[in-house]
Amino acid sequence: MTAQLLIQQLFNALSIGSIYALLALGLAVVFSVLGLLNFAYGEIITATAYTMVLLVSLGVPLLAAAPVGVIAGILMSVFTEFVAFRPLRKAPAYAVVFSSFAVSLLVQSFIRNVVSPRPQGLVVPAWLDQVITVGGVRFPALSIVTIVIAVLSMLALTALLQKSRHGLAMRAAAEDFETTRLMGAKAGRLILLAFAVSGTLAGIAGVLWIAKIGSATPDMGFNPLLIAFVAVVLGGMGSLRGAVLGGFALAFVEVGLQVFLPRDFVPYVQAISLFVVIIVLYVRPQGFARRVEERVA
Amino acid sequence: MNWSSRRLKEAARTFLVLAIVFVSVAIVIEVLLGRSDSRIATEFMLVTSMVIAIQVYVGNSGLVSFGHIAFFAIAAYAAGLAALPPERLASIAPDVPAWLANMEASLPVAVGIAIVAVIIFAAFTGVPFARMKASVVSAATLALLVLVHSVINLWSGITHGPLGLVNVPDLVNTWVVLGTCLIITAAALLYRASPWGLRLQAVREDEVAAAALGIPVARMRFAGWMVSAVLMALGGSVWALNAMAFAPAQFYFTDTFAMLSMLVIGGLGSVTGAVLGAVIVTVLSEVLRNLEGGLAIGSFEIPELPGIVQMATAVLILLILIWRPGGLLGNTEAGAFSFGNLRTKGWRR
Numbered sequence: 258m259t260a261q262l263l264i265q266q267l268f269n270a271l272s273i274g275s276i277y278a279l280l281a282l283g284l285a286v287v288f289s290v291l292g293l294l295n296f297a298y299g300e301i302i303t304a305t306a307y308t309m310v311l312l313v314s315l316g317v318p319l320l321a322a323a324p325v326g327v328i329a330g331i332l333m334s335v336f337t338e339f340v341a342f343r344p345l346r347k348a349p350a351y352a353v354v355f356s357s358f359a360v361s362l363l364v365q366s367f368i369r370n371v372v373s374p375r376p377q378g379l380v381v382p383a384w385l386d387q388v389i390t391v392g393g394v395r396f397p398a399l400s401i402v403t404i405v406i407a408v409l410s411m412l413a414l415t416a417l418l419q420k421s422r423h424g425l426a427m428r429a430a431a432e433d434f435e436t437t438r439l440m441g442a443k444a445g446r447l448i449l450l451a452f453a454v455s456g457t458l459a460g461i462a463g464v465l466w467i468a469k470i471g472s473a474t475p476d477m478g479f480n481p482l483l484i485a486f487v488a489v490v491l492g493g494m495g496s497l498r499g500a501v502l503g504g505f506a507l508a509f510v511e512v513g514l515q516v517f518l519p520r521d522f523v524p525y526v527q528a529i530s531l532f533v534v535i536i537v538l539y540v541r542p543q544g545f546a547r548r549v550e551e552r553v554a
Numbered sequence: 555m556n557w558s559s560r561r562l563k564e565a566a567r568t569f570l571v572l573a574i575v576f577v578s579v580a581i582v583i584e585v586l587l588g589r590s591d592s593r594i595a596t597e598f599m600l601v602t603s604m605v606i607a608i609q610v611y612v613g614n615s616g617l618v619s620f621g622h623i624a625f626f627a628i629a630a631y632a633a634g635l636a637a638l639p640p641e642r643l644a645s646i647a648p649d650v651p652a653w654l655a656n657m658e659a660s661l662p663v664a665v666g667i668a669i670v671a672v673i674i675f676a677a678f679t680g681v682p683f684a685r686m687k688a689s690v691v692s693a694a695t696l697a698l699l700v701l702v703h704s705v706i707n708l709w710s711g712i713t714h715g716p717l718g719l720v721n722v723p724d725l726v727n728t729w730v731v732l733g734t735c736l737i738i739t740a741a742a743l744l745y746r747a748s749p750w751g752l753r754l755q756a757v758r759e760d761e762v763a764a765a766a767l768g769i770p771v772a773r774m775r776f777a778g779w780m781v782s783a784v785l786m787a788l789g790g791s792v793w794a795l796n797a798m799a800f801a802p803a804q805f806y807f808t809d810t811f812a813m814l815s816m817l818v819i820g821g822l823g824s825v826t827g828a829v830l831g832a833v834i835v836t837v838l839s840e841v842l843r844n845l846e847g848g849l850a851i852g853s854f855e856i857p858e859l860p861g862i863v864q865m866a867t868a869v870l871i872l873l874i875l876i877w878r879p880g881g882l883l884g885n886t887e888a889g890a891f892s893f894g895n896l897r898t899k900g901w902r903r
Contacts, residue, residue: 292689293689294689294692294693296692340872341872344875344876345875345879347879348875348879349879349880350616350688351612351617351618351692352818352875352879352880354618354692355814355815355875356871356872356875356876359867359868359869359871359872359875362864362868363865363868363869365864366861366864366865367865370861370862370865476807483700486694486697487693487697490693490697494689494690524708525704525705527700527701527704528701528704528705531697531698531700531701532701534697535679535697535698535701538682538686538694539681539682542682542686543687
């Protein structure tokens with residue numbers, strides 16, 4: 258393996274990993290506050306993607322459609338909170354698994370009925386399809402944009418959590434929700450904020466995701482959901498730093514398998530990487546995080 | 555380990571009620587229905603018994619598993635491969651090892667092979683799953699389902715890929731189906747009443763308190779996982795020999811959602827609830843499926859509504875969970891009502 262190829266694959270893993278990390282972060286934000294996984298999380302990506310496909314097909318430029326797509330993602334996340342989470346605040350955890358799963362299927366069958374069961378293509382402007390070649394290594398413009406946006410989003414999240422009052426409340430809630438309430442934080446508003454932040458992160462990841470795969474389908478949210486789950490589980494539930502780490506780890510395992518596996522086994526990459534994850538959990542059931550109660554950000 | 559006689563009596567009463575239901579369905583099938591209707595009815599009985607098998611784990615542990623459909627798939631393929639005669643197998647799945655391919659297994663052998671295959675798989679996956687935090691299990695089992703589904707889809711030398719197995723011999727009649735239902739129901743009720751079941755329920759209600767009382771949390775979860783897997787394998791392998799043809803798409807989200815919704819609607823904590831949920835969802839889907847293809851009533855035409863069954867089930871789940879988070883019956887079994895209770899305490903919840 259040449260140095261060129263190594264750099265190329267590292268760059269690919271970094272670009273895929275930054276989407277994965279964003280996806281994992283969005284899921285982990287809600288989990289850290291509520292202790293519950295959102296099974297309708299993938300539908301945030303779906304909402305973003307369909308909104309962008311619609312706007313671009315109406316002639317709106319991609320750069321203007323993207324923020325509207327993110328807003329649609331936030332709305333979907335907040336909708337999930339109101340329909341699947343808020344009415345079941347006192348219910349056991351498994352009830353919320355089912356209710357958010359039901360919202361996910363509701364959204365999917367809604368799209369199948371109202372929009373179309375068939376894929377809807379997104380036209381990506383030419384500048385995003387450009388490839389910059391430096392010393393034999395190909396850097397696609399989209400991958401560079403992906404990495405830059407992901408890093409900026411993570412910095413913004415860190416700033417929000419570290420510098421703002423609401424961020425402080427969220428970090429406190431991740432440690433101990435009840436005590437945070439006793440300190441005067443409004444529970445309902447705090448959870449709503451967590452869902453909005455989650456929707457923002459997933460929405461941004463959704464913009465990058467749809468630009469990468471190029472078409473929207475009703476069940477497109479499933480792969481991002483699975484990636485976020487695996488990354489969050491790997492990273493140790495509820496730890497935001499762990500989620501980012503888990504996202505990158507998953508991407509490096511996937512790219513590594515694609516490079517090193519014999520050709521016949523390449524279709525099995527997803528299955529094998531899930532298998533690797535189960536092995537990792539065999540050794541470390543709590544993921545990478547050393548402590549269960551890890552500080553947020 | 556002490557068995558509680560009160561819990562055993564309740565289980566026996568519940569078994570009696572459910573057995574009457576299953577036996578009467580079986581008699582109706584034999585006496586009244588034609589061949590095609592009777593296949594729908596036997597399929598309903600087997601799906602119900604698999605929902606009961608899922609209830610053993612999900613209901614007693616309070617952990618959601620999407621992985622049981624993976625057990626179902628493995629059992630169906632193992633039984634199908636064992637039962638298919640070698641000459642038919644050679645044309646669709648050439649890479650099956652000779653010992654399995656040359657076996658034209660009878661019903662008990664095919665079911666036995668399926669159960670062994672699932673036990674190996676469940677034991678391997680059950681160890682890490684039992685040690686995980688409760689909130690992680692649902693996500694991890696979902697990953698397990700995806701893993702198994704993608705392997706079955708891709709490993710076409712063994713599984714015939716996306717096309718699935720066809721011409722599986724029909725080794726099952728209504729009485730075999732009835733027997734399977736009754737065994738699974740009895741086992742599920744017995745486990746629920748057993749000391750192991752009780753300990754797992756204690757873990758479900760309060761993990762920390764249960765651990766403090768000396769209950770080995772991971773071991774109890776593992777036991778529930780294994781019992782549930784074996785019952786799932788029994789139901790799944792008989793299902794395969796009843797269905798005669800199946801493809802990987804049948805072991806994925808649509809079916810996972812259908813079975814889990816039966817469990818949620820009827821009541822997670824109870825075997826009776828699993829049966830009730832299966833009845834409600836089946837009736838609802840049969841009624842709505844007629845709408846799905848579009849209808850014309852006089853001059854008023856209802857347009858085609860793809861996926862209306864799924865939509866309606868999703869809405870029903872949300873409404874029931876908001877109204878009763880434990881499902882319609884919650885943890886109550888049919889056998890919780892007895893004339894003794896009636897006289898002394900009235901109807902107990």
